[in-house]
Amino acid sequence: MADPTDPRDDLDLPVPLGPFPPRRVVSLVPSLTEAVAATSPGLLVGATNWCSHPADLAVARIGGTKSPDLPGVLALAPDLVIANDEENRRPDLDVLRAAGVPVWVTDIRTLEDAFRSLDRLLTVACRLPRPAWLDRAEAAWRDVRPTAEGPRTIVPIWRRPWMVLGRDTFAGDLLHRLGLRLVHADDPKRYPTVPLPELLASRPELVVLPDEPYRFTAEDGPEAFPGIPVVLADGRHLTWYGPSLVTAPTVLRRAIDHPFAFGGETTS
Numbered sequence: 001m002a003d004p005t006d007p008r009d010d011l012d013l014p015v016p017l018g019p020f021p022p023r024r025v026v027s028l029v030p031s032l033t034e035a036v037a038a039t040s041p042g043l044l045v046g047a048t049n050w051c052s053h054p055a056d057l058a059v060a061r062i063g064g065t066k067s068p069d070l071p072g073v074l075a076l077a078p079d080l081v082i083a084n085d086e087e088n089r090r091p092d093l094d095v096l097r098a099a100g101v102p103v104w105v106t107d108i109r110t111l112e113d114a115f116r117s118l119d120r121l122l123t124v125a126c127r128l129p130r131p132a133w134l135d136r137a138e139a140a141w142r143d144v145r146p147t148a149e150g151p152r153t154i155v156p157i158w159r160r161p162w163m164v165l166g167r168d169t170f171a172g173d174l175l176h177r178l179g180l181r182l183v184h185a186d187d188p189k190r191y192p193t194v195p196l197p198e199l200l201a202s203r204p205e206l207v208v209l210p211d212e213p214y215r216f217t218a219e220d221g222p223e224a225f226p227g228i229p230v231v232l233a234d235g236r237h238l239t240w241y242g243p244s245l246v247t248a249p250t251v252l253r254r255a256i257d258h259p260f261a262f263g264g265e266t267t268s
Helices: 029-037 068-077 090-097 110-125 132-142 172-176 198-203 235-239 247-256
Strands: 025-027 043-045 082-085 104-105 151-155 156-158 206-210 230-233
Touching: 025 029, 029 082, 029 110, 068 090, 082 090, 082 110, 082 198, 090 104, 090 151, 104 110, 110 132, 110 172, 132 247, 156 206, 172 235, 206 235, 230 235, 230 247, 235 247
Parallel strands: 025 043, 025 082, 082 104, 151 206, 206 230
Antiparallel strands: none
16 A cells, blocks of 8 residues: 555656665656756666667666566666656556556656656656756746747658647647647647648648657658648657757757758748
8 A cells, every 4th residue: 555655756646765865767768868867967777778868878778668678677676767658658667566666657748747747756756956957948948939820830750651749749839839830739639640631631831840759851751741841850859858948949949940842942
């Protein structure tokens, strides 16, 4: 039975952290890996194969976000595993909990969610001082205001089949704040599958192609939207919640302000 004094994660689940601050943390989410590493170097002992920041991170690699090496995680003897409700599978987290490992799960759908969740993860779960980079991130977004009539925008995140940002997504919230009107913002699904003819028929005024989870490039993606302004967006600044939020408004705004048409012509 859970101790009523145990702190609760974003899913309101009790996390039995014990009386001492964690000293061995395993992260199952790339953006959370960067957030912890930037706040307390040395606290992490394990991270996924996709955890690419910081570039010099030297920890054990424990597979992917959707397919972690659970025996490998347990072998690291973590006193805390950090995860995300969208990125990670609940059955995997249940295995870790059953083995006695405290698991803290974040649930982030908006920028406000990110700021609140990151603060709790770092100060409550990891028992660290609030980092200065989090204050800088909040300041960077404080004066970002959407324009009244931004371009109608589609944001593919996958092809074969084509999938786009729908309702209630962190990346969609950032783009809305930067003035874009997502065509599929009111779709019943968060990541609807939409055939290419339907995407074109929606008459978008802008297409944003991030480099993750699908790696869209100038040679892979824009050709599907001839004549429509296209932006290649850095996925870390669009989809990660962590230190990248400090520079995300500037990086994303610069990309949005310089779209190009298929064939390489700049449209602004």
